[in-house]
Amino acid sequence: MEQRSGCPINAAVELLGDRWSVLVLRDIIFGDRRYFRGLLTGSVEGIASNILADRLVRLVEAGILTRGTAARGQRALYSLTESGIQTLPILYALGDWGLDWRPGDDALRSRQQFMRDAGPAFLDELMDELRVRHLGAPPKQRRGPGAFERLDAAYAAERERTACESVTGTLAGR
């Protein structure tokens, strides 16, 4: 990749400035999808397989991901590097903006809302857990459920709630 300028913002845009790279990272980080198939079939936006393959190669080349050694026909585990883990604030900033200024699905928005309410320290907590998952760091001692556990619980609860509402709405609409 030829660099267009030495600006740090441009440097990030050159790598992540397309319609899919960030979404792939999102699914790896928040969805814990670490295999090609999971990323492909679990994609809400419906990424094509060649695009996914291309982005994974580029992210590995950029040092954001590592690919577990796997021969053809075997599952290859993708892991975040430290630089990949530190893209989390970028994802957060994008989602935070989208939450305020773009329409969207309530259930999906609840995850972003939960992070916002939890405050900036929560991001560090998430990144610590990613280091455990992806880099084999020793888990930190804590009481209660982990950060991702709480985040997923909030998302599941909201999905439950909206599902109920959709039913009652259907009933009321009769």
Added chain:
Amino acid sequence: MEQRSGCPINAAVELLGDRWSVLVLRDIIFGDRRYFRGLLTGSVEGIASNILADRLVRLVEAGILTRGTAARGQRALYSLTESGIQTLPILYALGDWGLDWRPGDDALRSRQQFMRDAGPAFLDELMDELRVRHLGAPPKQRRGPGAFERLDAAYAAERERTACESVTGTLAGR
């Protein structure tokens, strides 16, 4: 623009996920370039005029910018809306990541370094000044130079320093 999903991150990516939109915002915000010509000729990365025109239209349509009423042949002033001002944390997050994980020019990196050192409250200060510049908000009373003034001074000082070094380096290299 058709929405691929209701995810807030995706919503932001749909608008800003290309190779130029973020850089245009960067030049408007940090470079205070508010006219077509300034954005075109001042672009470090060398944006083409048709791409710039297209991105300005899209950003205006998305409600991130407003275009001052100007007939053909007259200067049209572009202003940030509140939603445009609030993209600043996204730019910051991108630059912060680029500063750590990508090579770059020292002078351009110094601006990002300054913001990082100044802490998160500095971002709010910058956004307040943008509201004065772009939305006509009343300037806040403060002592000393403004946030952008300090930021530009840091950038100028670093450019001066590296220019000196380049001269001494040239002399030493003879």
Added chain:
DNA sequence: GGTAGCGATTGCGTTCCGCAACCACTATAT
């Protein structure tokens, strides 16, 4: 030896990018 799952790859049409030239208009100077 058939089936399912794995990570891709190929072909092909569409869209986007990037470059250069050009346009219509205004303002200013001569």
Added chain:
DNA sequence: ATATAGTGGTTGCGGAACGCAATCGCTACC
């Protein structure tokens, strides 16, 4: 009046990237 510089774009075109569907070569399982 005419020339010149400056304004925000527009057009044409070749090449690159994107996006979709189908397919591939491989492994594991039974």
